[in-house]
Amino acid sequence: MWHYGCMQTNQTIETLLKHVSVREFTDEKVGDDQVELLLRSAQAAASSNFLQAYSIIEITDEELKEDLAALSGDQPFIATASNFFIFCADLHRNEELMIEKEVNISQQLEGADAFIVATVDASLAAQNLVVAAESMGLGTCYIGGVRENIVQISQLLELPNFVYPVFGVVVGHPAHRNAPKPRLPLDAVYSENRYNPDTIETMWEYDEALQDYYARRAREAARAAGEEAGEATPHRSWSQGIAHTFFAHPRRFMMKFLNRRGWLRN
Numbered sequence: 323m324w325h326y327g328c329m330q331t332n333q334t335i336e337t338l339l340k341h342v343s344v345r346e347f348t349d350e351k352v353g354d355d356q357v358e359l360l361l362r363s364a365q366a367a368a369s370s371n372f373l374q375a376y377s378i379i380e381i382t383d384e385e386l387k388e389d390l391a392a393l394s395g396d397q398p399f400i401a402t403a404s405n406f407f408i409f410c411a412d413l414h415r416n417e418e419l420m421i422e423k424e425v426n427i428s429q430q431l432e433g434a435d436a437f438i439v440a441t442v443d444a445s446l447a448a449q450n451l452v453v454a455a456e457s458m459g460l461g462t463c464y465i466g467g468v469r470e471n472i473v474q475i476s477q478l479l480e481l482p483n484f485v486y487p488v489f490g491v492v493v494g495h496p497a498h499r500n501a502p503k504p505r506l507p508l509d510a511v512y513s514e515n516r517y518n519p520d521t522i523e524t525m526w527e528y529d530e531a532l533q534d535y536y537a538r539r540a541r542e543a544a545r546a547a548g549e550e551a552g553e554a555t556p557h558r559s560w561s562q563g564i565a566h567t568f569f570a571h572p573r574r575f576m577m578k579f580l581n582r583r584g585w586l587r588n
């Protein structure tokens with residue numbers, strides 16, 4: 323047992339509280355037995371109506387991995403990780419089974435709720451894999467960048483209708499870990515019985531507090547690179563990041579792509 327503040331925690335909670343995305347890996351490969359355990363952990367996740375509406379595609383072809391790293395918003399570190407899994411929302415398998423049973427559910431699959439069901443299933447499986455990997459001392463990073471060129475990536479992976487890549491997850495032995503990133507104060511994200519509309523002050527305070535974290539991280543990175551601490555480029559603030567996310571990556575092609583693949587048509 324560990325102690326977190328005055329609360330008693332356990333090893334699982336410690337793993338969760340120590341989470342940090344890792345983007346630098348050693349050359350050491352994750353063992354096949356470990357990979358199997360990761361995949362079985364992913365499969366153990368809860369699943370809406372037990373549809374198991376997701377697929378995990380591991381990229382083992384190094385050339386394909388490099389192509390996908392470039393297509394995923396040019397993130398070369400992806401290709402340096404031991405393993406790269408792409409988590410897809412997938413209702414294709416279920417549709418095929420229904421076709422064999424001569425039950426036409428295509429129209430139902432085209433609804434928004436089916437899209438949510440499959441996306442949530444893929445996300446829960448992925449988070450299980452991430453937690454399992456971190457419990458083994460491995461490092462992970464989600465790669466939403468796979469949606470940057472979703473048309474080309476879906477073609478490369480030969481995804482059928484009712485399958486789309488939600489994100490990737492890289493896994494490997496960490497060469498470097500950042501300090502865990504402070505989260506929003508609990509009272510900004512948690513409320514009782516009704517929504518809390520009064521979070522703006524907390525948000526600004528958090529924005530400022532996170533600047534200190536980013537400044538510290540930039541100083542450490544500069545030091546590691548042998549530069550003067552003063553040369554560290556200031557990181558964009560958390561609030562600037564919100565705008566950047568939606569202006570730099572509006573991904574306006576998404577609805578058209580999803581519609582073409584059968585999703586969200588009604």
Ligand SMILES: Cc1cc2nc3c(=O)[nH]c(=O)nc-3n(C[C@H](O)[C@H](O)[C@H](O)COP(=O)(O)O)c2cc1C
Pocket residue numbers: 341342343344345397463464465466467468489502503
């Ligand atoms: C769905 C999703 C997609 C993400 N995509 C990327 C990505 O493409 N590249 C990347 O470097 N980090 C990516 N991240 C990692 C986030 O930037 C990271 O989780 C966040 O900044 C919090 O930092 P932490 O995970 O170290 O606590 C993604 C995270 C999630 C949940």
